[in-house]
Amino acid sequence: MAEDRKQIGMIGLGAFGRFAAGHLAPHFDLLGHDPQAAELPGLVRVRLEAAAACPVVVLAVPVQALEQTCQDIAPFLPEGALVLDVASVKVEPMRAMRAWLPAHVRIIGTHPLFGPQSAAKGLAGQSIVLCPDTGVDAAPVAALCEGLGLEVHLSDPDTHDRAMANVQALTHLVSRVIAELDIPPPPYTTKSYDLLRQATDLVRNDSDDLFQAIEQLNPYAASLRKRFFEAARAFDGRLEARTGE
Amino acid sequence: MAEDRKQIGMIGLGAFGRFAAGHLAPHFDLLGHDPQAAELPGLVRVRLEAAAACPVVVLAVPVQALEQTCQDIAPFLPEGALVLDVASVKVEPMRAMRAWLPAHVRIIGTHPLFGPQSAAKGLAGQSIVLCPDTGVDAAPVAALCEGLGLEVHLSDPDTHDRAMANVQALTHLVSRVIAELDIPPPPYTTKSYDLLRQATDLVRNDSDDLFQAIEQLNPYAASLRKRFFEAARAFDGRLEARTGE
Numbered sequence: 001m002a003e004d005r006k007q008i009g010m011i012g013l014g015a016f017g018r019f020a021a022g023h024l025a026p027h028f029d030l031l032g033h034d035p036q037a038a039e040l041p042g043l044v045r046v047r048l049e050a051a052a053a054c055p056v057v058v059l060a061v062p063v064q065a066l067e068q069t070c071q072d073i074a075p076f077l078p079e080g081a082l083v084l085d086v087a088s089v090k091v092e093p094m095r096a097m098r099a100w101l102p103a104h105v106r107i108i109g110t111h112p113l114f115g116p117q118s119a120a121k122g123l124a125g126q127s128i129v130l131c132p133d134t135g136v137d138a139a140p141v142a143a144l145c146e147g148l149g150l151e152v153h154l155s156d157p158d159t160h161d162r163a164m165a166n167v168q169a170l171t172h173l174v175s176r177v178i179a180e181l182d183i184p185p186p187p188y189t190t191k192s193y194d195l196l197r198q199a200t201d202l203v204r205n206d207s208d209d210l211f212q213a214i215e216q217l218n219p220y221a222a223s224l225r226k227r228f229f230e231a232a233r234a235f236d237g238r239l240e241a242r243t244g245e
Numbered sequence: 246m247a248e249d250r251k252q253i254g255m256i257g258l259g260a261f262g263r264f265a266a267g268h269l270a271p272h273f274d275l276l277g278h279d280p281q282a283a284e285l286p287g288l289v290r291v292r293l294e295a296a297a298a299c300p301v302v303v304l305a306v307p308v309q310a311l312e313q314t315c316q317d318i319a320p321f322l323p324e325g326a327l328v329l330d331v332a333s334v335k336v337e338p339m340r341a342m343r344a345w346l347p348a349h350v351r352i353i354g355t356h357p358l359f360g361p362q363s364a365a366k367g368l369a370g371q372s373i374v375l376c377p378d379t380g381v382d383a384a385p386v387a388a389l390c391e392g393l394g395l396e397v398h399l400s401d402p403d404t405h406d407r408a409m410a411n412v413q414a415l416t417h418l419v420s421r422v423i424a425e426l427d428i429p430p431p432p433y434t435t436k437s438y439d440l441l442r443q444a445t446d447l448v449r450n451d452s453d454d455l456f457q458a459i460e461q462l463n464p465y466a467a468s469l470r471k472r473f474f475e476a477a478r479a480f481d482g483r484l485e486a487r488t489g490e
Binding site: 113114118119126127129153155159163164166167168170171173174175176177178180181183184186187188189190191192193195196198199200202203215216224225227228229231232233234235236239 | 425445
């Protein structure tokens, strides 16, 4: 372990945490904490206190556990530490981090717009959203992300959640409804169907925690779903009226 | 015009008829009939009687007009003519053609699983379904299609319509509901969203006639829509129950 390599504490080693660790391991010394996770090459398993004592701490826990995690790590964070989350919503995590982390740390909310499935072939061309807390310079993190091949979007939590209601709340909803139909593999398909299945297959194995975060912890998702169901119902009504069924 | 080139009568020169004519013109003498269509290179505009007098007649009219078209062309079809439709459903067109075309003609129902948008870059790798009437040899048409780069699927009308309810009735429904939401271009997206938009954009400009054929003239589409709306409603209910909204 080279002395001059920067240490990153990774808290939470679920599907995304492990995926991120794989891409960060060549560039950083990774100290990881997750009582439930298996061993991972390139990452030293440590107690929560040790992971939280790194100059950079990445919180890759389910968003539902973020508030508690912030409380747990608060006493161990070094002065001026950089803390990043990776949640799919940003308003609520930024609120939790601002509320529970010490005033001396720098907070950058991030949303990597990819995962182990959509970025299975690599990070090049994928995007990440950075929402720096007031007064925090996001440039070093942006440069790191760009170095990994990512396209970086600077945003604020509210803009992010509004946009993602239309993007992720929609795709996850459509994916779950289609999964429910349990359609057998068709003997022949159209290009449009193939694309629709690719779209839904990318997210159908996402965890229930992630689905819940996207549909219920995004303050704008309920409105998107309401409009989707209203449009579907209105449509159904028009078709029924025309067929007289 | 070489004497030995086979003549094809094209009846109906809407979006798909014109697209098909473009791909057939290098190989056949095309006699086209459609009172509402503009001129088209490689195709001679003729009266209905002349188009119907060809040894091969392609019916590219909206499926809603197919029964009337069969009645109109019946007196002019030469002995043993090959008649093909291109409708997105197959049970109803096959019934109409069998009912109204003379017994001496050979009928092959076809469903090209592509259109001017999805095959904008060419036919290679696209698919077509052939449903030959009882006793009709589909081999020459299959060979022609394969020569154009198409993958050929032999099927029967009932199997086709069952499969396409899950494929086309689903994609067109999802596409129309999403179009209804009128989502502004998001500042950043996910791969899953990009694929979903590509899927829906491929069919969102299809005609109302085609949409109606897919959703209302496919005997299995109503059941697919019912299951979709039930799954959506059940889902909505579960989310609302969890949030207590």
